[in-house]
Amino acid sequence: MSDNEIQPSAPAPAASSAPAVDAAPDAAAAPEPKPERQPLVRLSGVKKYFPITQGIVFQREIGRVHAVDGVDLDVYPGETLGVVGETGCGKSTLGRLACRLLDVTEGTVEFEGREITKLKGKELRAFRREVQMIFQDPYSSLNPRKRVGQIIGDPFQIHGIADGKERKLRVQELMEVVGLNPEHYNRFPAEFSGGQRQRIGVARALALRPKVIICDEPVSALDVSIQAQVINLLEDLQNEFNLTYIFIAHDLSVVRHVSDRVAVMYLGKVVELSDAKRLYAEPKHPYTGALLSAVPVADPDEADKRERVILYGDVPSPIDPPSGCRFHPRCPKAQDRCVTEVPPLEPKASGDLAACHFPLEPGEDLAKAKPGIRQESTAPAM
Amino acid sequence: MALLEVRDLHVQFHTDDGIVKAVDGVDFTLDRGETLGIVGESGSGKSVTCLSILGLARGGRVTGEASFQGRDLLKMHPDEMRDIRGKQIAMIFQDPLSSLHPYYRVGAQIVEAIQAHEKVSKKDAHKRAVELLGLVGIPRPERRVDDYPHQFSGGMRQRAMIAMALALDPAVLIADEPTTALDVTVQAQILDLIERLQDEFGTAIVMITHDLGVVADMADTVLVMYGGRPVEVADRRTAYYHPHMPYTWGLLQSLPAIGAEQDQERLHPIKGLPPSLIHPPAGCKFNPRCPYVFDLCTREEPKLLPADAASPGHLSACHLSLEDKQRIWEEEVAQTR
Numbered sequence: 264m265s266d267n268e269i270q271p272s273a274p275a276p277a278a279s280s281a282p283a284v285d286a287a288p289d290a291a292a293a294p295e296p297k298p299e300r301q302p303l304v305r306l307s308g309v310k311k312y313f314p315i316t317q318g319i320v321f322q323r324e325i326g327r328v329h330a331v332d333g334v335d336l337d338v339y340p341g342e343t344l345g346v347v348g349e350t351g352c353g354k355s356t357l358g359r360l361a362c363r364l365l366d367v368t369e370g371t372v373e374f375e376g377r378e379i380t381k382l383k384g385k386e387l388r389a390f391r392r393e394v395q396m397i398f399q400d401p402y403s404s405l406n407p408r409k410r411v412g413q414i415i416g417d418p419f420q421i422h423g424i425a426d427g428k429e430r431k432l433r434v435q436e437l438m439e440v441v442g443l444n445p446e447h448y449n450r451f452p453a454e455f456s457g458g459q460r461q462r463i464g465v466a467r468a469l470a471l472r473p474k475v476i477i478c479d480e481p482v483s484a485l486d487v488s489i490q491a492q493v494i495n496l497l498e499d500l501q502n503e504f505n506l507t508y509i510f511i512a513h514d515l516s517v518v519r520h521v522s523d524r525v526a527v528m529y530l531g532k533v534v535e536l537s538d539a540k541r542l543y544a545e546p547k548h549p550y551t552g553a554l555l556s557a558v559p560v561a562d563p564d565e566a567d568k569r570e571r572v573i574l575y576g577d578v579p580s581p582i583d584p585p586s587g588c589r590f591h592p593r594c595p596k597a598q599d600r601c602v603t604e605v606p607p608l609e610p611k612a613s614g615d616l617a618a619c620h621f622p623l624e625p626g627e628d629l630a631k632a633k634p635g636i637r638q639e640s641t642a643p644a645m
Numbered sequence: 646m647a648l649l650e651v652r653d654l655h656v657q658f659h660t661d662d663g664i665v666k667a668v669d670g671v672d673f674t675l676d677r678g679e680t681l682g683i684v685g686e687s688g689s690g691k692s693v694t695c696l697s698i699l700g701l702a703r704g705g706r707v708t709g710e711a712s713f714q715g716r717d718l719l720k721m722h723p724d725e726m727r728d729i730r731g732k733q734i735a736m737i738f739q740d741p742l743s744s745l746h747p748y749y750r751v752g753a754q755i756v757e758a759i760q761a762h763e764k765v766s767k768k769d770a771h772k773r774a775v776e777l778l779g780l781v782g783i784p785r786p787e788r789r790v791d792d793y794p795h796q797f798s799g800g801m802r803q804r805a806m807i808a809m810a811l812a813l814d815p816a817v818l819i820a821d822e823p824t825t826a827l828d829v830t831v832q833a834q835i836l837d838l839i840e841r842l843q844d845e846f847g848t849a850i851v852m853i854t855h856d857l858g859v860v861a862d863m864a865d866t867v868l869v870m871y872g873g874r875p876v877e878v879a880d881r882r883t884a885y886y887h888p889h890m891p892y893t894w895g896l897l898q899s900l901p902a903i904g905a906e907q908d909q910e911r912l913h914p915i916k917g918l919p920p921s922l923i924h925p926p927a928g929c930k931f932n933p934r935c936p937y938v939f940d941l942c943t944r945e946e947p948k949l950l951p952a953d954a955a956s957p958g959h960l961s962a963c964h965l966s967l968e969d970k971q972r973i974w975e976e977e978v979a980q981t982r
Contacts, residue, residue: 349828350799456918457687486686486855491899491914498911513828520901520912557833559858561900563881566862571833576784577798 301376302337303507304361304394304475309334309370311356315582329581330356332531333370335608338475343501343508345522345539347515347554349578353531354511358477361509362394363387374475392422395468399480401460405452411438411463412448418470437466441496458489465496469504477509482517494521515558519543527551530581530589533608537615545625547617550590552629570630588620591636596621598635646715647674648849649698649734649817654709656690656697663923667693667705669873672949675817680843680850682864682881684857684896686919690873691853695819699734700726713817732762735810739822741802745794751778752790755809762813777808781838800831807838814846821853836863857896861885869893872920872930875949878960889952889961889970891935894978929964937965937973 311331316322331353338344338361346354359365361372363379372380379390398404405414416434419425425433435445441462452460461481468476478497482490494517500506512518518525518539525542527535527550535548546552553572560566574593579585585592591601600620608618623629656668668690675681683691696702698711698718711718713734718726730736738744746754755774756767765773771790778786781804794802803823810818820839824832836859843850852863860867860881867884869877869892877890888894895915917934920926926933932942941964949962952970963970 349830458918486919487857487896487899488686488915489918491901491912492916494901494912495914515829516901554830557829559829559832559836559856559862561857561861561885561897563861563885566858571837573833573837574830575782575834577800577831 300339302373303340303375304336304338304509305371305373305376306334306336306357306361307371307373309336309357309360309372310368311353311360311365312368326582329531329584331360332581332584334528334531334533336526336533336536338507338509340474340507341501341505342523343510343521345518345525346509346511346528347513347518347525348528349513349554351530351578351581352528353581354528355479357528358396358479358509358511362396362475362477363390364396388422392471393473394475394477395471395473396477396479397461397464397468397481400484401457401464402452402484404464405460407452410449410451411443411455414452414463415466415470418467422471424471433470434466437470440469440500441466442492456489457485458492461485461493462496465493465500469500472504473506475507475509477511479511480513481510483512483514490517497521515543515555527554530578530584532589532618533616534590534619535615535617536608537613537617541613541615545613545623547611547613547615547622548590548619549594549596549621549623549629549632551617552623553595556629570628572629588618595629595632595634596623602636648677648714649675649851650710650712651694651698652710652712654694654697654707654711656693656702656705656707658705660923665922666873666925667702667922668697669925671709671870671873671875673868673875673878675849675851677816677849678843678847680852680863680865682860682867683851683853683870684855684860684867685870686855688919688922689870690922691870692821694870695736695821695851695853699730699736699819701730728762731758731815732813733815734817734819735813735815736819736821737803737806737810737823739825741799741806741826742794744806745802747794750791750793751797751805755790755805755812758809759812773812774808777812778805780811780842781805781808782834783808799827800834803827803831803835804838807835807842811842811846811848815848817849817851819851819853822855823852824859825854825856832859839863857900869896872925873922874930874962875960876931876962878949878958879956880958883956883959887959887971887974889959889965889967889974890931890963891937891965891973892931894974895934898978929962937969939964 309331310333312327312329314324315326315328317325334357346357348354356365360367367380371378374390374393382390412431412434415437416430419430419433435448438445443459443462482493485493501508510518510521522539525537525539526533529550535551543555546555553574556572576593579592587603588601588606591597598621606618606620608616611617611622651671651673654668654671658665658667671694673681685691693702697705697707707719709719752771752774755777756770759765759770759773775786775790778790783789783801783804797805824835827835854860864881866880868875871892877888877893898913899915901912915934920930928943928945929947932938947962947964949960951957951959952961952967953959
């Protein structure tokens with residue numbers, strides 16, 4: 264591969280004067296805050312179905328898991344887009360589609376205006392440099408038999424960027440940037456704590472100076488005090504390197520803290536997309552409301568005051584999702600219309616998007632709502 | 646007399662690297678119907694404390710006293726212990742998938758628990774299992790009772806675990822991170838269920854968790870552990886509104902606020918890492934991470950004592966004077982929450 268093509272940002276390998284991670288030069292070239300807000304990543308009509316097959320030799324498709332089922336989402340440069348939802352709602356699949364770890368079944372993914380779902384070879388490799396990922400589990404996402412220096416240095420090797428001494432230097436700089444001791448270059452992942460391992464994962468994602476980092480539950484495996492350290496680190500790096508984050512998590516308080524906008528997903532669809540502050544103050548979709556009310560708050564008086572909106576039953580199967588609004592079997596506000604008609608994701612009163620026929624009014628008490636249809640799953644008899 | 650009274654509990658594990666002092670002097674009492682919330686980070690000794698009370702701390706050297714209804718659990722013969730474990734003190738574990746046997750039907754596992762302690766026919770035990778599954782909110786229990794664990798969702802498995810734990814109407818229920826592996830909506834269901842069952846049966850609960858939100862919701866008394874020791878014990882409101890120990894402050898400060906009004910720019914993590922349990926720091930174990938450390942902290946380990954004569958139930962292990970604690974909390978820490 265040609266070195267000069269994929270290495271436009273770093274000058275000659277004069278290692279001492281060219282740190283691996285200085286301020287992004289292309290960001291410096293465009294100092295205007297937002298000329299017309301071109302999305303950096305654009306997902307349009309993205310669907311991902313996983314086939315379920317039966318038989319060994321003649322595999323027949325007997326069904327499909329609708330993991331992501333028609334998502335439109337724009338991510339703008341420099342922002343943090345939070346994605347929340349329960350297990351199995353498709354949020355991780357969405358993240359993987361955005362960086363093409365998975366191929367879409369239908370729809371398009373654009374990066375800087377360029378369709379990436381069909382990229383191959385050299386072009387795909389160049390795209391891989393721009394979008395990186397941080398994984399949830401700092402234990403299983405690092406190869407236990409490789410030394411830290413090699414783990415963080417692998418991206419340089421794969422993309423043929425820096426060799427030998429220079430690679431080591433760059434790796435050590437990265438380690439310093441994420442708050443690891445560069446002297447630990449030759450240690451194994453097992454010698455680090457969970458928080459430190461997650462820093463290794465961050466350093467690895469940062470190595471190629473990507474524009475977008477997809478953080479898939481980056482702190483959910485960490486203790487609270489360490490969680491806060493990693494979140495602060497991610498925020499510092501965002502400011503320093505002008506990064507754009509897609510932040511996937513199920514912890515709503517963490518997502519609120521880091522995000523500018525939040526997309527709430529339910530069974531493969533975005534049900535609400537809104538400014539982070541407004542989402543928490545005035546949820547529009549009953550699912551968002553219920554989700555928020557379920558988060559325990561570390562404040563006893565508040566906890567006593569609050570009434571949890573209990574959603575009974577489990578998330579329905581994504582193999583055969585419910586008709587109409589997918590939330591209707593659990594929704595406290597469901598009416599007949601919700602069973603038959605799919606609500607579009609459209610702007611509601613505040614300008615935020617929600618996919619609901621009967622969105623919540625500001626201050627409405629969801630705990631007192633009565634569904635207009637018979638719900639399949641009801642409260643356990645006690 | 647308290648239902649369960651733990652005094653000076655120590656658990657040590659001998660490893661190739663040295664002696665791990667996993668639990669290093671824990672005292673607490675638990676009354677009927679009370680909920681004790683034990684919080685702390687991974688490795689602070691919360692789970693080992695409870696496992697050792699039940700004689701499940703395999704390979705550990707356990708010393709101290711844990712008297713349950715006047716009998717010391719730690720000195721008991723294993724056969725006696727087996728009678729108590731499950732029947733009088735039951736436990737729910739964090740991961741419902743690995744604590745249910747994948748090879749046996751859910752119902753059969755509940756039946757086994759019942760028959761281990763009571764002389765009932767298999768048929769009656771099976772009937773009880775169905776009732777219990779219905780009680781914990783599993784739809785169509787008469788059919789689901791014959792399912793295997795993999796046919797249950799995560800929330801349903803945890804419900805099945807609760808059903809099993811409650812099968813023999815225990816006096817004490819130890820819940821070790823019962824909702825950590827679950828989604829918030831399912832967590833809300835499970836917490837709601839535990840609360841209602843407690844109201845009904847008067848079970849005393851020890852709730853181990855790292856989630857300060859869950860404790861704020863559930864506990865009557867909060868016990869904060871650090872490095873194998875309790876560093877603060879207080880009733881729920883005191884623990885959140887007037888805590889004395891810098892570690893508790895740090896935990897509360899690390900949380901992002903969910904309230905809509907405040908908007909913090911940065912979180913306030915506790916610097917550094919949890920202590921080594923093999924070579925713990927001298928003096929107070931929290932001193933290398935404590936922003937208010939002074940010379941006494943590195944020399945002498947503080948005892949867990951009431952700092953304020955006005956609230957004798959509020960214990961903390963910290964060398965700071967009461968005035969300092971109150972001043973720092975009011976002026977510095979409470980501001981950043």
